[in-house]
Amino acid sequence: MTLGQKVRDLRRHKGLSQELLADLSKTSLKTIQRIEHNLTNPRSYTLKSISHALEVAPESLRDFDTLPEEESQDEIIDFEMVRKINFACLTGLLVPFCNIVFPIYYWNRLKPDRPTSAMIRRMIGFQVLLTLTTILVIFLRPIVLMVFMENSSNGQFPTSVLLILLAIMIDLVVLLRISVKLQRSETSVLTSLSAVF
Numbered sequence: 777m778t779l780g781q782k783v784r785d786l787r788r789h790k791g792l793s794q795e796l797l798a799d800l801s802k803t804s805l806k807t808i809q810r811i812e813h814n815l816t817n818p819r820s821y822t823l824k825s826i827s828h829a830l831e832v833a834p835e836s837l838r839d840f841d842t843l844p845e846e847e848s849q850d851e852i853i854d855f856e857m858v859r860k861i862n863f864a865c866l867t868g869l870l871v872p873f874c875n876i877v878f879p880i881y882y883w884n885r886l887k888p889d890r891p892t893s894a895m896i897r898r899m900i901g902f903q904v905l906l907t908l909t910t911i912l913v914i915f916l917r918p919i920v921l922m923v924f925m926e927n928s929s930n931g932q933f934p935t936s937v938l939l940i941l942l943a944i945m946i947d948l949v950v951l952l953r954i955s956v957k958l959q960r961s962e963t964s965v966l967t968s969l970s971a972v973f
Contacts, residue, residue, distance in 0.1 A: 780814040781812075782837060783812055783826060784812045786832060787812075792830075801822075804889045807889050808826075854889065862955055865903055869944055876900065876904055899954070906947055914939055
């Protein structure tokens with residue numbers, strides 16, 4: 777008997793659905809499905825939380841055949857979910873701060889597994905950094921102009937608007953670049969976000 781069969785049998789014996797087991801064990805539904813279909817090796821903390829939800833000893837789930845290590849859950853990323861979150865970041869181009877609010881909302885609602893969550897966390901982190909940098913630059917602009925220039929209002933085009941447009945263009949370029957990489961199912965999205973700043 778495999779680990780997946782054991783988890784499925786215990787879940788059915790307890791009268792739990794996959795969704796309820798996922799909620800009780802604080803894991804994603806996809807993780808439960810992958811374990812039951814023997815598509816992944818769960819980590820020890822995942823096994824502990826599943827065993828706690830099934831009210832069995834964690835050791836009873838460790839004694840079964842599992843997949844080779846290279847097919848572990850660490851390598852499985854739900855690119856469709858990451859694409860949805862990336863698309864949600866585009867809302868910030870129209871409504872301020874929605875590039876942070878909507879992705880966080882969808883992230884909490886969809887409850888992705890650990891590797892997918894790490895990628896989404898990096899994307900949201902970039903949006904927060906870009907937004908805070910833009911706000912800081914806009915608020916510091918008048919102070920810098922007062923210190924370094926005598927007369928800052930010569931009928932010039934407001935530089936605040938230029939800074940906001942520049943931030944929007946940077947965000948758009950980065951989101952489109954990420955979108956192309958996600959379309960190819962590349963995991964280098966994480967490193968490309970680090971390279972931006």
